[in-house]
Amino acid sequence: MKTVQGSSAIRIVAWVAALAGCASEPTAVPPPPPAAVVTVATVPVPANYGIHDTYVRDGIAFVCVWNTGVQIYDVGNGMRGGSPSNPVLITTFVPNSDDVPGGPQVHNAWWFHNPALHESRYLFLGQEGPGNIGFSSAGDLHVLDVSDLANPREVSVYSMAGAGVHNFWMDEPAARLYAAYYNGGVVAFDVSGTLPADLSSRVIATAMPGGPSATYVWGVQLADGALWAVDMLSGFWKLDPVTLGTLGGGNNVPDRYGSDLWVAADYGYTGTWGGVGRTGVRGDAIKVWRVSGVGDPALVDSVIFTAINTVSDLQVSDDGAFLAATAEGQTNGGLYLLSLANPAKPVVVSTTLVDRGLHTGTIATIGGRQFVFGAKNPPNPALMIFDVTGVVPSSATGPRSSAAR
Amino acid sequence: MKELCGALALAGALVVAGRSAAAQVQARVMAQGILVGIRADPTPERRPITEVRLSQPTAMGVASWRNLTAILTLDFEGLTIPGGELTAGAWGEGFIDRRHPHTYVHEALLGAVKWWGAGRTASGVAAFAGKGFVPFGSDDPMSRPTERYPVNHHWSQILERAVVIGQVRYRWAVIEAALFNGDEPERPEDWPRISGRFGDSWSLRGTVDPLEGLEVSGSVASVESPENRPGAGSTQQKTHVGVRYESRVKDRYAMAEWARTSEFDGFFVFKSVLAEAGWRPGRNRIYYRFERTDRPEEERLNPFRSLRPHLENSIFGITRWTLHTAGYGYSVGRGSARFEPFAEATVGRVDPHGAGLFSIVDTYGKSSVTSVSLGVRLGWNVAGHRMGRYGVALPVGHGQGHHH
Numbered sequence: 182m183k184t185v186q187g188s189s190a191i192r193i194v195a196w197v198a199a200l201a202g203c204a205s206e207p208t209a210v211p212p213p214p215p216a217a218v219v220t221v222a223t224v225p226v227p228a229n230y231g232i233h234d235t236y237v238r239d240g241i242a243f244v245c246v247w248n249t250g251v252q253i254y255d256v257g258n259g260m261r262g263g264s265p266s267n268p269v270l271i272t273t274f275v276p277n278s279d280d281v282p283g284g285p286q287v288h289n290a291w292w293f294h295n296p297a298l299h300e301s302r303y304l305f306l307g308q309e310g311p312g313n314i315g316f317s318s319a320g321d322l323h324v325l326d327v328s329d330l331a332n333p334r335e336v337s338v339y340s341m342a343g344a345g346v347h348n349f350w351m352d353e354p355a356a357r358l359y360a361a362y363y364n365g366g367v368v369a370f371d372v373s374g375t376l377p378a379d380l381s382s383r384v385i386a387t388a389m390p391g392g393p394s395a396t397y398v399w400g401v402q403l404a405d406g407a408l409w410a411v412d413m414l415s416g417f418w419k420l421d422p423v424t425l426g427t428l429g430g431g432n433n434v435p436d437r438y439g440s441d442l443w444v445a446a447d448y449g450y451t452g453t454w455g456g457v458g459r460t461g462v463r464g465d466a467i468k469v470w471r472v473s474g475v476g477d478p479a480l481v482d483s484v485i486f487t488a489i490n491t492v493s494d495l496q497v498s499d500d501g502a503f504l505a506a507t508a509e510g511q512t513n514g515g516l517y518l519l520s521l522a523n524p525a526k527p528v529v530v531s532t533t534l535v536d537r538g539l540h541t542g543t544i545a546t547i548g549g550r551q552f553v554f555g556a557k558n559p560p561n562p563a564l565m566i567f568d569v570t571g572v573v574p575s576s577a578t579g580p581r582s583s584a585a586r
Numbered sequence: 587m588k589e590l591c592g593a594l595a596l597a598g599a600l601v602v603a604g605r606s607a608a609a610q611v612q613a614r615v616m617a618q619g620i621l622v623g624i625r626a627d628p629t630p631e632r633r634p635i636t637e638v639r640l641s642q643p644t645a646m647g648v649a650s651w652r653n654l655t656a657i658l659t660l661d662f663e664g665l666t667i668p669g670g671e672l673t674a675g676a677w678g679e680g681f682i683d684r685r686h687p688h689t690y691v692h693e694a695l696l697g698a699v700k701w702w703g704a705g706r707t708a709s710g711v712a713a714f715a716g717k718g719f720v721p722f723g724s725d726d727p728m729s730r731p732t733e734r735y736p737v738n739h740h741w742s743q744i745l746e747r748a749v750v751i752g753q754v755r756y757r758w759a760v761i762e763a764a765l766f767n768g769d770e771p772e773r774p775e776d777w778p779r780i781s782g783r784f785g786d787s788w789s790l791r792g793t794v795d796p797l798e799g800l801e802v803s804g805s806v807a808s809v810e811s812p813e814n815r816p817g818a819g820s821t822q823q824k825t826h827v828g829v830r831y832e833s834r835v836k837d838r839y840a841m842a843e844w845a846r847t848s849e850f851d852g853f854f855v856f857k858s859v860l861a862e863a864g865w866r867p868g869r870n871r872i873y874y875r876f877e878r879t880d881r882p883e884e885e886r887l888n889p890f891r892s893l894r895p896h897l898e899n900s901i902f903g904i905t906r907w908t909l910h911t912a913g914y915g916y917s918v919g920r921g922s923a924r925f926e927p928f929a930e931a932t933v934g935r936v937d938p939h940g941a942g943l944f945s946i947v948d949t950y951g952k953s954s955v956t957s958v959s960l961g962v963r964l965g966w967n968v969a970g971h972r973m974g975r976y977g978v979a980l981p982v983g984h985g986q987g988h989h990h
Contacts, residue, residue: 228816230897247898248818282850283820283899311820311850311899316941318900319853438943456885457902461948490885509897511887540897559816559895 216571218516218533221266221552224564226252231562233309234289234348234494235554237545241330242268242554243290243304244564250275251287251306253330256554256566257547260330265552265566274333276323279340281310286320291349292327293372295356302328303336303376305358307346314456315397315414315438318363320345324376339380341365348400348441350408352422357385359408359422361398366390367410367425388425391415391432399454404444405472411439417451417470417478429477437462443504445497447473448481448524450504452492464491467506469525481525488513494541497521498551503530503573505553507539514538516555520573531572535565544569612650616968618924619643620733622961624672628950630683630889640666642728644692646971650699657695657718657976663687664774670890674955675737675907675936677881680772680894685735689746689771693718697751699977706798712753712977717778719974720744721751721762721791722805723826724843726973731839731864731873733930733959737907738858738879741845742826743974744789744807746771748778755978760793762979768810769817772894779815786810786817789824795981801830814895820849836970837866854901856880871915871926878908883944903942909934909955915963924965932957 226232227249236243240258245251253271255263263269278284288309294301304327310319324337339346344365351358356373366389370380377383389396390412397413401420407428408420416434420427438459440452449470455463469482486492490510497504504519504527515535519527537558545552555565620641627634643662648655663671670676670684679686695716702709719726723742727735736742749766767778768787778784789807805826811819828843842861848854862875882901885893915928934955936946946953972980 228895229818230814230895233898282853286899309898311853312901313854313904313940313942314900314902315943316903317853319850456900457883457943457945458948459943460945490887510885510893558897 218518218531218572219568220533220565221568222268222564222566223557224254224268224566226562226564228559228562231559232540232556232564233287234541235543235556235564236290236292237543237547237554238292238294239301240547241271241292242545242564243292244554245287245290245306246273247286247288248275248284249273249287250285251290251304251325251333253327253333254564256545265547265550265568268564268566272331272333274325274335276306276308276325276335277338279308279321279323279338281308281319281321281345283310283319286310288320288346289348291351291358293351293358294353295373296354297356297373300328302326303372304333305349305372307349307360309347310345312345312363316364317343318345318347318365318397322346322360322380324380337376337378337380339370339384341368347398350401350403352403357422359401359403361400361410363397363399365398366396367398367401367408367420369422369425386423386425388420388427390418390420390427399439400441402442402444404449405446407472409442409444409449409472411442411451413438413440413454417442417449417468419472419478429475433478433480434468436460437464437466440464440492441495443495443497444472445501445521446524447471448521449478450495450497450527452495452506454492455490455510463489463510465489467492467495467504467519467527469527471525482527484519484527484529486513486517489538493539494543496542496544498544498573499546500575502575503569505542505544505569507542507555509538509540509558514558516542516553516567518569518573531569533567536561539565610651614648614967616646616966616971617644618646618963618965618968620961620963622733622959624957624959626672626674626957628952628955629672629674630886630949632949632951635672637672639671641671641733644728646693646968653698653700655695655697655699655714655977657693657697657716659691659693659973661688661690661692661774664690668774671735672957673735674932674957675879675881675909676735676739677737677892678740679770680892682884682886682890682892684890685739687774689774689776691717691777692746693973695749695976697977701978706982707757708755708982709757710753710755710978712751712979714751714753714976715749717746717748718976720747720749720766720787720789720807721753721764721975721979722789722807722824723791723845723974724803724828724830724841725975729971729973730841731862731871732875732911732913733928733961733963734875734911734932734957736860736875736877736879737881737909738843738845738860738877740770740812741824741847741856741858741879742828742843742860744809744824745974746778747787748780748784751976753976753978758794758796760791760795760979762789762791762793764789768812768821769815770812772815776815783810783815783817791979793979799832799834799981801828801981803828803830816895819896820854820899823848839864850899854882854904856882856904869917871917871928873913875911876909878906880939881905881907883942901942903944904939905942905944905946906937906939907934907955908937913959919965922967922969924963924968926963926965928959928961928963930959930961
């Protein structure tokens with residue numbers, strides 16, 4: 182267990198260690214010093230409330246801006262000449278509120294690339310309505326037809342009585358959408374072919390990992406043949422991706438409430454949430470799990486941060502070199518990059534503090550460079566795009582991310 | 587500070603106007619403050635805290651000329667309690683378990699009042715515009731017996747808004763309607779958001795006062811996004827019913843109220859019941875308040891500050907505060923001056939109301955609530971002043987703009 186109070190000293194130590202390591206091989210040329218995180222764009226959005234999540238693919242960014250709707254940007258696709266340093270807005274679409282109190286409340290997105298039909302027609306949107314965290318929630322799953330990115334159309338919706346949707350994951354070859362549904366658990370949908378107006382008929386499995394009284398699922402991810410889920414209340418679960426039956430895990434994070442997750446190769450990383458403390462402890466930790474093999478994920482390490490309330494998002498880079506974590510609450514919110522040179526022992530190598538913190542961060546590779554699309558919190562919410570290329574050099578030992586996002 | 591300068595300019599204008607028409611102007615200037623030492627146990631620091639503060643330092647003026655009335659109240663709590671006043675259960679405007687400081691300009695209103703008739707059969711109409719209290723709920727706690735603010739302050743009053751009020755009184759029945767901005771201030775220097783927010787909220791209050799000193803009122807209001815100034819938050823649907831009695835010589839007072847606020851079409855509902863009474867035999871003053879009020883629990887950035895603006899529409903549970911507050915004061919003032927040493931104590935408990943992640947024991951260490959206050963009320967010319975009602979909504983003869 183480590184405590185992180187800032188990256189500068191760690192970076193210096195890592196750099197000196199790297200130099201020392203190289204010094205043992207006199208013929209080697211010292212590697213260049215790590216690059217710094219560079220903010221290449223800050224795109225303000227209406228303070229309504231602000232951005233909750235961003236999905237980036239093919240140079241298109243789907244920015245989920247609550248009641249402002251989903252904003253679609255060209256950030257390198259070419260259709261409007263945009264780039265990460267110069268995002269060009271293609272359109273803004275406001276989905277129906279579907280009678281959910283609070284309005285459209287666009288929270289998260291997944292742009293489905295259907296390999297069977299060779300089409301990228303559907304955009305799934307999560308609507309985060311009001312909730313009593315841990316117990317109740319509201320909000321529907323909306324589907325847009327984005328065949329024409331400049332003119333989206335809402336074509337389908339799914340509403341679960343008494344629960345609201347949160348984060349998604351997809352098994353695209355199987356045309357299966359997994360949705361975390363807070364107190365509704367996990368729901369798997371068949372999204373093959375043309376979708377009906379009501380997705381209820383496409384529900385293929387549901388699960389309440391923590392049971393009816395202790396389930397509040399934040400997120401899911403398909404990796405290595407299993408569906409992984411973080412339940413804010415009952416911990417880190419391994420589920421069967423077809424039946425959603427429990428394969429392992431659960432009731433394994435009693436000290437904090439859970440938040441986001443990312444699984445890459447043999448390791449899983451789960452965040453913690455601390456809007457309120459659990460037994461007085463805030464969400465200041467990333468839990469590191471060994472997930473290889475059958476059976477329960479095994480906790481192998483924790484990274485502890487100072488002066489944050491919540492680790493709000495996690496993602497491992499495609500090359501497996503680093504874990505990007507965003508944090509919010511208190512004074513040390515922002516973007517943290519952790520080296521996965523030893524994936525069982527992530528080490529913070531870069532800290533970019535952002536006033537009021539980042540609600541989410543999404544890694545995207547565009548034009549050969551790596552960027553993190555961050556959601557800067559109110560009162561001055563903005564899409565912040567960070568160039569993180571070279572900050573954490575690629576490592577042969579790092580866990581390659583098993584799924585694109 | 588710009589706001590304060592504007593208010594001082596208004597005060598100056600009132601003085602100039604008063605001098606130019608001295609024979610016709612009626613003016614009343616008031617001031618008050620409470621030097622108070624408070625010991626509260628528990629607190630969200632899980633330990634008792636004792637502190638001394640100057641609370642409610644205000645200067646008030648009411649001037650009337652012909653049918654016109656100007657009201658100005660300056661509140662200096664932003665200077666004396668910038669971190670709030672230790673008050674278990676209090677919440678709002680980014681503070682929690684500390685009562686927030688009010689804005690420097692508490693009220694700045696201009697109004698026109700027209701009366702017909704006299705005495706208890708008088709009727710009248712009035713219109714007010716400016717910054718001040720919305721016609722909803724009960725009087726401001728500042729002008730009520732207890733020093734401690736009630737937990738239900740944000741359920742039973744709507745204040746410091748840019749407001750336009752219309753009033754009609756027919757004998758003993760009054761109807762008031764108002765348009766205003768829904769946003770609450772978050773800092774003492776905040777000004778109501780006019781652009782984009784004024785008129786997004788409304789209220790109606792009906793009052794009957796068939797017997798001298800007795801008022802029965804009912805209010806409804808729709809308040810747009812009070813806790814998110816840009817407007818992203820929930821609309822509050824508010825209801826309030828109250829009964830108030832004050833004797834002719836103002837030595838006896840009683841008030842009871844019930845309030846309900848619904849957010850997100852009933853997804854969250856918060857209720858409050860409060861009853862209080864005061865008696866002033868001679869120089870002595872005794873008083874008592876009971877309240878049972880629901881409070882939303884939200885993310886705290888430190889033990890006494892909650893996250894503003896919010897990031898979304900969730901809460902972490904509801905707590906219910908059941909509190910008894912009693913106090914005694916002895917006035918040694920003469921004439922218009924008031925100098926009243928007092929002692930006040932609160933006992934009660936906080937309980938969860940329904941499910942929620944918020945843990946009372948984790949936060950406070952226990953669920954019982956005790957608080958003791960010792961202090962001195964300082965006042966000049968404040969006797970009988972009511973804060974939160976204007977024009978013809980005040981009982982006939984109250985003096986605010988009532989001329990014949």
